[in-house]
Amino acid sequence: MIIVTGAAGFIGSNLVRGLNARGYRNILAVDDLTDGDKFVNLVGCQVADYLHKDEFRRLVTENALSKVEAVFHQGACSDTTERNGQYMMDNNYRVTRELFEWAQSRRVPFIYASSAAVYGAGPNYVEALANEKPLNVYGYSKFLFDQVVRGRSDRLAAQAVGLRYFNVYGPHEQHKGRMASVAFHNMNQFLTSGSVRLFAGWDGYDDGGQMRDFISVDDVVSVNLHFLEHPEINGIFNCGTGRAQPFNDVASSVVNTLRELRGQEKLSLGDLVNEGLIQYVPFPDDLKGRYQSYTQADMSALRASGYTAEFKSVQSGVADYIRYQVSNGHLMLDSAA
Secondary structure: OEEEEEOOOOOHHHHHHHHHHOOOOOOOEEEEEHHHHHHHHHHHOOOOOEEHHHHHHHHHHHHOOOOOOEEEOOOOOOOOOOHHHHHHHHHHHHHHHHHHHHHHHHHHEEEEEEEEHHHHOOOOOOOHHHOOOOOOOOHHHHHHOOOOHOOOOOOOOOOOOEEEEEEEEOOOOHHHHHHHHHHHHHHHHHHOOEEEEOOOOEEOOOOOOOOOOOHHHHHHHHHHHHHHOOOOOEEEEEEEEOOOOHHHHHHHHHHHHHHHHHHOOOOOOHHHOOOEEEEOOOOHHHHOOOOOEEEEEEEEOOOHHHOOOOOOOOHHHHHHHHHHHOOOOOOOOHOOO
């Protein structure tokens, strides 16, 4: 049996699909479906059982689970604006440590979600303590558990791998609300108002020129499965593309893909701006000094682990995302302006 926590969430549900595609069906899906609408993310997936996260935590504490092949721990509070430190540290740090200790005691491979938030404002995105300066309690909760894994690196009983996700986008993120990806929000803005709004220039960047390492959830799943296939590899690895691209690229890809699907020609960034299809709004004062204007994962460690697959660019990944949304009825082209 393979355990996936956060299985009804964004990355978790895509990971279940990825496991299914590789022939895995004996999957225990762990999540909190108090928000019952998240069930839609698991429609079409093959799982053997479901447990609420609290019941799962109890079974782990009681050492009542057996015959587990691997654990993909994706469950966490991913709201970077959450200020309740007690909740965040219990949900993200303490639960993760309990599950890790259980996995070590049973010699079960443990692959978990860390975050690029551990790097804070950057600018160096290399997996090294000197570069890790989280700016919020979410980032700190991830940072602290990474230190546990590092401290045990010379006496691990089973695989332990932390993946520092950068800006992930793709299908099945609709439940995330304001924490959904830039691509998701750009799609919905364009379909409801006929334009995409980006931040104007600030911090030395042109309008819409702030840059992030945007990674398709398809690539995130591929990286996770790489470590499932290589249980001899341990450590903490960046999970980005190694390619920083401006927000303008995301917006242009969204608008032009939707235009193409509606039989309209693609336009240059300048033409998109001139026609009001991309608009710039003043950079918010309350974000100044607390905003990542640039992120780019250093991929050296992941490549050294033997991962050789190419990563999708924003242009190809966002286009794939939109086509998936349209073909599955999640986006209605006739609602676009």
